[in-house]
Amino acid sequence: MSESITPTRTYYRVFATLIALTLLTVGLSFLELGAWHTTAGVLIGVVKATLVALFFMHLLHSSRASWLAVLAGLFWLLLLMTLTLSDYLTRPMLAY
Amino acid sequence: MSSTITTRFVPQAKARPPRAPEVNYLNVAYGVKSWLLTTDHKRIAILYLFTVTLMFFLGGAAATVIRLNLMTPTGELVTADTYNKLFSAHGIIMVWFFLVPVVPTVLGNFLLPLMIGARDLAFPKLNLLSWYIFTIGAVITLWAILAGGVDTGWTFYTPFSTRSARTNVIPTIIGIFISGFSSILTGLNFIVTMHRMRAPGLTWFRMPLFLWAIYAGSIILVLATPVLAVALILIGVERAWGIGIFDPELGGDPLLFQHLFWFYSHPVVYIMILPAMGVVTEIIPCFARKNIYGYEFVAASSVGIAVLSFFVWAHHMFVAGQSVYSAMIFSALSYLVAVPSGVKVFSWTATLYKGSVSLRTPMLFAVGFIALFTMGGLTGLMLAALGVDMHVHDTYFIIAHFHFIMVGGAVMGYMGGLHFWWPKMTGRMYSEFLSKLAALIIFVGFMLTFLPQFVLGYLGMPRRYHVYPPEFQILNVMSSAGASILAVGYVLPLFYLIWSLYGGKPAGPNPWGATGLEWQTPSPPPPHNFDETPIVTTAPYEYSLEETDGVG
């Protein structure tokens, strides 16, 4: 109960930013960007997800253990992706 | 067991001397319903004990038929298809329904709240739910195995499992998928409990090392199991709808399945061994009557193993056609994970130095664990060497290696833990003679079963072979002979442990003179564990009284 209560104004602001970013990312898909579509889209997605997590999910005011859980999840995901890709990206160079 | 022992150590907390228990968790209520609806972690541990013991003997039965069949090179006992279903059943049951859950859900469930001085786990209802999910998964899998069986091996490699196998693949993976959620929920429950429910004064570095091991194992359960779930879903989708996610015919890559599968299944080997290591770390200081050597290093090595275990999975794919560069990365990383395991072995050995070593039954199992685990670990170094793995991969060398870790390691550790905490769980002592005999039989039987398999493997006998060239027969017969001894060793405890419930001497709260909080409460413990929340004042393992400065 000692936790702070986020004022509603913050929620509205975050929501407006999220909608703006959505419009931006959808707008980008009408440009000829080739492979950069995914990069741009995922980067904007990361910003949006961070906003949701920090404000809607109160991660900003959460305990260290909650941060630990989130960071562990992300770190392990990174591990899965990079080490798997280490196979696929180098396979054309030298594989059996 | 004289009362002098119990006063010799410095317990982690000075609780009031436990009174004779009138009400304990066993006699607080009677009837099937009181067990099936319980949220008491101790009762749930007993429920798990029943389930996993049943699964162990079912998996063991499959192994028995396998070993009998391999007595002759032409495999006359069962047909090839039956044989394939048997080793699949053995692997699936033993991995997912015995080795993964056994130490965390039986010993972990029972001891975790006791060791941290809590009244229960953080989410008691979730804990019961875990058991139900586990049991439902087990029932579905068993049904799939008995009604037709599955012949993919426990690894479900694509495209065999998606395109070629004509057996109950989907029901089996549904069963495993469901039981996976039990793993996740149990691991989650344990981690949160350790973060939030520790008794006052019980800092992280005062926690018993068993809990560090359970914590590390829970990290793996929570973060690896989801990936297995996805790999299984993808197999189901591909098999049911013919979408080519892993099928090269349809543009997929079969190696992607192996990546996802081993991202789970390599760390899961450590979920089997880590808690067993934790058990041994409790037993050794108690029976050597010494403080553990290098507490911080042993604690850190548990977490180190858990994290590093996720860096090495593709060493199961050295000859699978992955990139050579990637194989080199994974080989180098595989050596790293051996380091923390080495730290543990050295620390256990050093703990015995200048101790007062008493070879009671749990200690026999623990010493056996160290010996067998060391051999398993060291042969792992051979497998991590790319050049040698190329020869012994998928041969009986691998079989021997991982049975040294899983049976010699995890099962020995579990048996040690069961014997160590049996008096706490039931309030009764078992037969010292029979239990020592069982430990000895298991050790000898194990060696005889699996040492010949190292030789067989280097000779080139591939795994999962129903028939084999005649020159391999003599070693196979030796192995089968050892297996029959091993079987006796595993059945024996069933008898004397059950007998102890009726005829065993009352154990008293602390029969071994151990320091942990769990020994500060009566045996069997009351439903709420402690009369008052204990306040922890010292590190664990204060067995030595002489104030000598710590020089090894």
Added chain:
Amino acid sequence: MFAEVPLFPEQASTTAERVDALFFFLCAVTGIMAVSIALLLLYFAVKYRRRAEDDRTPRILGNKRLEWFWTISPMFVFLIMFLWGASIYTSVAQPPPDAPEVFVIGKQWMWKIQHPDGQREINDLHIPVGRPVKLTLTSEDVIHDFFVPAFRTKIDVVPGRYVHTWFHPTKTGRFHLFCSQYCGTSHANMVGSVVVMERAEYAEWLDSHAEGSLALQGRKLFLKLQCITCHSANSQARAPVLEDLYGRTVNLRDGRTVVADNGYLRESILYPEAKVVQGWESIMPTFKGQVNEEELIRLLAFIKSLKPGRTPVRTEDFPPPLGAPETPPGGNPKPPQAVPTNRPEGKSNRS
């Protein structure tokens, strides 16, 4: 009785010698470790056995320096193990360039082998002693594994792509060939032999099994499938000429480059639109389902053998399919009655 117990496999290739050397090194290092730990455990258990119920023990909590020592020092030993193992592994991944290439196709549950000179065998592989042989392997169904214990060589045979291995046999004799990746009911029967022969003996064997070289078989197929219609040597050709292509770096239309190896050629026959060569239109129909793995291998052998100026001319006679020639399993695209014309294959995108 125990004299009969086999303890060590035959050593019949150069790789086997290297693997065994590393294996013995590992056995020695880990053996010393295991024995010293076991002896220490025993020694401590006996020397410091409990003598009285009130034994006192010194309070030893550890020694940071010693603990760091046993954390760090194994890594140096591990480094040697890693480097040694990796050096063997990389050399097995890189076949000597002059080694003759034998193709192996795994299917449930047999090994089909095609020699460069056209000899075909099932479950047996005849090779000469004292000369490296390169294997190119693929599978028709599930993953298999080509394992020759006497050579210490093992490689998973993955469907949909080619994998490679090689060995340099040093001993004549008949050695086990096992499938060591579980592949279904008769997995344990997917075994065969590698027969290593003296050179003269091998030459004799080759002669007695001659069928016309793999490249020649591929050439026939190349004409029969009408590949030549587009991949011709004249200036109006609608597709690139394939002379001297193998092993070269090819520029693709989308700016990438690719080395024309077995994998690329295979992909381009089965999925022509995947990597289109710069300056050409993607007009080639897919041959997936029309050529099987064995025919693919023949086509590859032909393309590999194609020296400059040796592309067959279009007018060259090819046995017309009048006499109802054998229909390949994938289904011959041409009905047997059709008069051979130089028309390209109908693009009947069946997929």
Added chain:
Amino acid sequence: MASANYSILAHHFENLEQQRETETMGMWLFLATEILIFGAIFTGYTIYRVRYPRDFEAASAHLNLLIGSINTIVLLSSSLTMALSVHATRVGRQKMLMTCLTLTIVLGATFLGLKALEYYSDYEDFLVPGLRFRPGEWTELTPPANPQHVQLMLAFYYIMTGMHAVHMLVGMGLLVWLVLRARQGMLTPVRYMAIEVIGLYWHFVDIVWIFLLPLLYLTGTHHGSDLHF
């Protein structure tokens, strides 16, 4: 803790603070496993995205961008109403709580309805691999896409959106339960953990969709004419 709160406190906790922190951490840890559930599929997607870039872009350009975008906005709005309903519970505004919770359910249902509509239009457009798939169109593209790799992309589309929809359904169920709790007056400034924790779950499902949008819908280049139902 006042004795009035006693019934809220489970028997094995010392105080409410401990109980709240425990429950929050439990949910975050559960979400960490969810990260890996979706992450494993994202990994599979990434591998094939790198392998078959053109086919994935071609398939992406065929997905229904209009519904995908509207659904994104619907889901973001539901996240806002969810956050507001947690806020309402914390400050004890019962009416605002009921309004926001109901709105969240309505928005969630809208999302699922639109998703069903989209699946139907995909079916009409022959975009269902294995069942109803028209490969001819893909070979006529310039450069031509390999229909099989297009199917692969579509398979990921169905698996990813399907799993997301399952999570949405679970979330809807939890929300309905919350409404019942709120009706009984069981969501109060003291007793707000249920809604807080379910809120975390709901936002997480929203975050997953935030990544599905670019990975599935925005990976290819779209044209104005694509915007139709």
